[in-house]
Amino acid sequence: MNNTGLFIRTIAFAVLGYFFFNWIGSTEDATAFENLPWLWVVYGVIILFYIAGEASLGALSRVLYASLKPDAQKKYDENIAFAKANQFKWIKNIYKKSLGSKAVEEEHEIILDHNYDGIKELDNNLPPWWVYMFYATILFAVVYLVRFEIFNNYDQDEEYETAVAAAQIEIDEWKKTAKNLVDVNTVVLLTDAADINAGKVIFQSNCVACHKADGGGGIGPNLTDRNWILGGGIKNVFNTISEGGRSGKGMVAWKQDLKPLEMAQVASYVLTFEGTTPAEPKAAEGEIWTDPDAPQIEEQINEIITDSLDHPEVEIEELKVVTDNN
Numbered sequence: 001m002n003n004t005g006l007f008i009r010t011i012a013f014a015v016l017g018y019f020f021f022n023w024i025g026s027t028e029d030a031t032a033f034e035n036l037p038w039l040w041v042v043y044g045v046i047i048l049f050y051i052a053g054e055a056s057l058g059a060l061s062r063v064l065y066a067s068l069k070p071d072a073q074k075k076y077d078e079n080i081a082f083a084k085a086n087q088f089k090w091i092k093n094i095y096k097k098s099l100g101s102k103a104v105e106e107e108h109e110i111i112l113d114h115n116y117d118g119i120k121e122l123d124n125n126l127p128p129w130w131v132y133m134f135y136a137t138i139l140f141a142v143v144y145l146v147r148f149e150i151f152n153n154y155d156q157d158e159e160y161e162t163a164v165a166a167a168q169i170e171i172d173e174w175k176k177t178a179k180n181l182v183d184v185n186t187v188v189l190l191t192d193a194a195d196i197n198a199g200k201v202i203f204q205s206n207c208v209a210c211h212k213a214d215g216g217g218g219i220g221p222n223l224t225d226r227n228w229i230l231g232g233g234i235k236n237v238f239n240t241i242s243e244g245g246r247s248g249k250g251m252v253a254w255k256q257d258l259k260p261l262e263m264a265q266v267a268s269y270v271l272t273f274e275g276t277t278p279a280e281p282k283a284a285e286g287e288i289w290t291d292p293d294a295p296q297i298e299e300q301i302n303e304i305i306t307d308s309l310d311h312p313e314v315e316i317e318e319l320k321v322v323t324d325n326n
């Protein structure tokens with residue numbers, strides 16, 4: 001008995017079933033089988049039923065065959081043989097046609113009349129698959145010529161820029177789902193209320209013992225003033241939280257306990273303290289921090305104010321322009 005057919009059908013059925021379950025049951029981040037492990041059992045039982053069904057059908061047809069009279073059996077066999085011979089006939093035909101060659105028996109029609117030491121040449125047609133591909137390339141060339149050489153649809157630079165822009169959109173999308181990948185180089189100040197609130201919760205459960213709930217400071221320094229021992233701005237603050245303060249001061253590295261996103265959230269929350277007035281502020285420590293990347297508006301204003309002491313009339317206008325522009 002030939003089991004190959006049964007084997008192939010069962011595998012095809014199993015694969016289809018697998019995709020079907022995943023298609024109806026997968027969520028964004030897990031397959032159906034990860035979501036519902038017992039699905040494997042259901043899946044296994046269904047496959048067993050399938051095999052049982054196939055087996056009983058096979059048995060049935062063998063019983064029926066045995067019950068036929070000998071000439072009916074012969075006819076049946078012939079029909080099966082005929083069907084087998086004609087299996088995939090249309091594919092075979094297309095394949096033959098695409099070669100465009102002549103059958104061996106007809107080769108004498110296309111033989112050329114030269115003969116080199118018994119070696120003869122056939123004047124075969126070019127294979128149609130080749131000819132049509134050749135026509136297609138000609139068509140392509142015409143379209144290409146008109147589109148890019150005559151109408152200058154777009155050039156390589158533009159194509160590059162479109163691709164980069166599309167990639168940028170994808171990166172931005174991806175970053176939204178990959179917030180936890182921030183590190184000290186990529187961290188930015190988070191301003192969403194959700195992030196700030198999350199930062200507040202983290203701060204209240206980890207940091208208040210030393211920095212106080214209002215950031216006024218205790219064992220740790222005051223976080224509400226503009227002075228920073230280890231540097232202000234989101235990057236420095238993130239780095240301090242992640243790596244800790246100077247050794248022996250009491251500020252440990254939090255990177256073991258907090259995820260990168262959580263450190264970004266609590267760092268952003270810490271930065272909301274600036275300018276608030278805590279109940280018992282600790283005296284300022286460290287340097288006044290100015291962000292080197294920030295627009296130098298203050299310097300400009302100071303300069304103008306100093307100047308304006310000499311020429312009060314002109315400079316007020318200029319001051320207005322600078323403040324408006326920033």
Ligand code: HEC
Binds near residue numbers: 220
């Ligand atoms: C055990 C006490 C303690 C705890 C808890 C603590 N800190 Fe600190 N923190 C300190 C000390 C002390 C310093 C000063 C470090 C130094 O001088 O190097 C500091 C410094 C800092 C600084 C830098 C301040 C500056 O002026 O540069 C930041 C920001 C900070 N902590 C945030 C946090 C956050 C956020 C948490 C909670 C996740 C936290 N700290 C928990 C004691 C603590």
